[in-house]
Amino acid sequence: MSRSPSLPDRPRLDLDPEMSEAERLDAIRQHYERMIRVNEELAERLDETDDRREELMAEVDHLKRRNEVLKTSSLYIATVEEVTDEGTIIKQHGNNQEVLTEPSPRIRKELAAGDRVAVNDSFGVQTVLDDETDSRAQAMEVEESPSVVYDDIGGIDDQVREVREAVEDPLLTPELFEEVGVDPPAGVLLHGPPGTGKTMLAKAVANETDATFIKMAGSELVRKFIGEGSRLVRDLFELAAERQPAVIFIDEIDAVAAKRTDSKTSGDAEVQRTMMQLLSEMDGFDDRGEIRIMAATNRFDMLDEAILRPGRFDRLIEVPKPDESGRAQILRIHTRDMNVATDVDYVELATDLDDYSGADLASLATEAGMFAIRDDRTEVRMADFRDAKAKIEDTEDAGPVMAFTDYQY
Ligand SMILES: Nc1ncnc2c1ncn2[C@@H]1O[C@H](COP(=O)(O)OP(=O)(O)OP(=O)(O)O)[C@@H](O)[C@H]1O
Structure with a gap:
């Protein structure tokens, strides 16, 4: 914004006692004319200021609307890698894409390497995340379209077929299930030793159905985000609803859904709350739309049976080590x-x-x-x-x- 030029000087009337009557009259007339000019100039300035005020009001209005849009639309999470003279290098979470972007001077002042930021579709940095938003973003890994395909998975062809039936078919041909009159499985639980391809299966099915892959790690939920577990579970389902079609994948689900113990320590109570939230999200999820829920565990023996009831994780698929x-x-x-x-x-x-x-x-x-x-x-x-x-x-x-x-x- 340019600064307004300074106001015109106030005219002064200097009357010398030595002046004749005619000279005084002339001086007064000239003073009067100067006053008229200053008055006109001030009136003009006032008009200009009014115009500028209107312009600014319109701009405020526009920014308010933009702010509303930004607040309601989804943003992606990225980490600032480097702030350079050429721009700011950020890495988007999920797909690890590195991008050079030019933040507004106001945001740029706040940025430092390592900060987590929210970016829009064109990678414009919208905000620097505070710790709370940050922890939510860290708890979930979101991939718009994972790159794993079924051909990358070996030795578990039967499991691939079962997952396709239980997850892919209901997403791609829901009408078939309606016509036949059966409900597709509510949730699919993959269980088996570590490193056998459970995560790959979930990613491949998300890829094949063009669904967003949203992963939450059960162990981190209870270790890193103490006190936030149930809220994060709620956020997880909300995010999936925003991004559908989506595949929710809860890894190491045993960390939040272990058999109940008698112990009354606060840690256990918190884990219980997280599990109850998960159960209630699944139960209240009748009209699942285009969201499928998968989970994985390598401690099947530890699971609380409550999560295996019909309408919850009711399709169990064992993923063994390969022969x-x-x-x-x-x-x-x-x-x-x-x-x-x-x-x-x-x-x-x-x-x-x-x-x-x-x-x-x-x-x-x-x-x-x-x-x-x-x-x-x-x-x-x-x-x-x-x-x-x-x-x-x-x-x-x-x-x-x-x-x-x-x-x-
Ligand atoms: N069946 C498979 N075919 C091809 N590669 C595999 C298979 N299983 C595992 N891998 C390899 O091992 C890596 C880890 O697999 P993945 O994360 O899917 O295992 P997981 O069963 O989810 O393990 P965890 O229980 O430890 O989370 C994969 O990125 C892939 O390189």
Whole structure:
């Protein structure tokens, strides 16, 4: 806004006692004329100020409306990586996309690397998040469209088919269920050892149905967000309703839905409240629209039966470690982009990898690649896989990396 020029000086009337009558009269006339001019100038200024006032009022109105729109529309969460002369580099949560953006000078003043911010569709920084909003955003991982596809998942074809039936079909062809007269499963619970592809399954089904993938980790909910659990669960369902079609994925659900104990410690009471909120969200979710709910656990034995009742997690799918042919298939998937020598025999490798999960096999492939690099080769050979296996098992002493969890199946 430009500053208004200073006001005209007030004219002065100087009458000298030595002046003749005629000179005095002339001086008074001139003074009178100057007064008229100043008066006209002031009136003009007043008009201009009125116009400017109206302009400003219109601008305030416009900003108020814009503010309302911003407050009601969804924003994405990003972290500031660097504030540079060229602009501010931010990384969007979920898809990890890095973007160079130019925040308004007012917001720019507040920004520092590491801050969490809310950005709009065109990556304009709208606000710097305070701690409370921040913790909610951190508790949920949102991916507009995850990149995992069914072909990336090996060794659990039956489970893929079951998940497609229970989650994908109701989203893509709801009318079929109506015509046949059956309700699709309310929630799908994937259970099995760690690293077997449960999260991948949920992401792939969200991708296939063009749904937003919203993940909440049960363990973090009780560890990091003490006292906020039930509110975060409510937020989770609200967010899914805003972003539908959506797949809600609650990982490590056992952390919030373990069997009730008699202990009355406040931690337990808080976990109970979180679980009750989850149950009530699921129960009040009759008209699910385009939202599907999935959860995963590797402690199925610990779950409170209340969450397995009809209308809640009523479709159970066990996701086991892969068998021999599954292991070969997973190795093939994880070496797709690697330069693999012709002597590599996945079937033979797979015979000797009992108890390896999908995640273990992914690490094995990476480790084999590292052996080739250490040896200055660009091609990965059978011997590299054997060396990788020996290294992994040596490091862990008693078997593959993921076989050490306290999981009892
Ligand atoms: N069946 C599979 N096919 C291909 N890759 C797999 C499979 N299972 C696991 N992986 C690999 O292991 C990684 C971890 O898998 P994922 O997160 O889906 O396991 P999870 O069952 O959800 O484990 P957790 O219970 O520990 O959360 C994947 O990113 C992938 O690289």
